[in-house]
Amino acid sequence: MKQLEIVHYPDPVLLTVGKPVGSEEFGIEFRNLVDQMFVVMEKAGGVGLAAPQVGISQRFFVMDVPEDDGGHQRHAIINPRIVSVEGEQTGDEGCLSFPGLYQQVKRDMRVIVAAQDTSGEDIELDLKGLAARCVLHETDHCDGIVFLDRMSPLKREMAKRKIKRLQNTGEWDGRFARV
Numbered sequence: 001m002k003q004l005e006i007v008h009y010p011d012p013v014l015l016t017v018g019k020p021v022g023s024e025e026f027g028i029e030f031r032n033l034v035d036q037m038f039v040v041m042e043k044a045g046g047v048g049l050a051a052p053q054v055g056i057s058q059r060f061f062v063m064d065v066p067e068d069d070g071g072h073q074r075h076a077i078i079n080p081r082i083v084s085v086e087g088e089q090t091g092d093e094g095c096l097s098f099p100g101l102y103q104q105v106k107r108d109m110r111v112i113v114a115a116q117d118t119s120g121e122d123i124e125l126d127l128k129g130l131a132a133r134c135v136l137h138e139t140d141h142c143d144g145i146v147f148l149d150r151m152s153p154l155k156r157e158m159a160k161r162k163i164k165r166l167q168n169t170g171e172w173d174g175r176f177a178r179v
């Protein structure tokens with residue numbers, strides 16, 4: 001399997017709606033791909049990584065979000081579908097496809113997501129706080145939506161100016177971050 005590389009904004013794959021993972025695609029190869037995505041995410045210091053972020057235009061992501069009680073919400077989420085949301089939270093958000101950029105984003109506080117696991121079995125998760133934020137952020141990636149689109153117009157302009165600055169100083173390579 002070829003080495004996965006994290007794709008940076010504005011690569012078109014990040015702005016494209018991903019295709020569902022078909023039932024025939026589940027298997028050992030797919031599981032290996034998901035395992036590799038966990039490794040890439042961890043090396044990059046992220047808590048979530050969606051397939052489009054490694055150049056694969058499909059609907060799945062991995063996440064490993066620490067919880068206050070010391071546990072982790074560690075999941076591979078295939079073909080996610082947001083069932084319901086509740087409440088509201090505002091906090092800083094980052095994205096491995098936007099290196100060095102953190103900005104306030106308003107999200108739902110709680111989310112119930114239906115999906116499949118890497119064996120193709122149906123799962124449903126009920127998550128709050130950072131884990132909910134992560135699921136919403138990564139499901140957006142599956143829909144070709146980036147967190148820039150979720151910012152207020154003012155914050156979005158600030159973010160775009162910062163991206164331009166980073167591009168000008170060469171700190172934003174525009175396409176790939178090697179991991």
Ligand SMILES: [Zn+2]
Nearest residue numbers: 094095096097
């Ligand atoms: Zn992201």
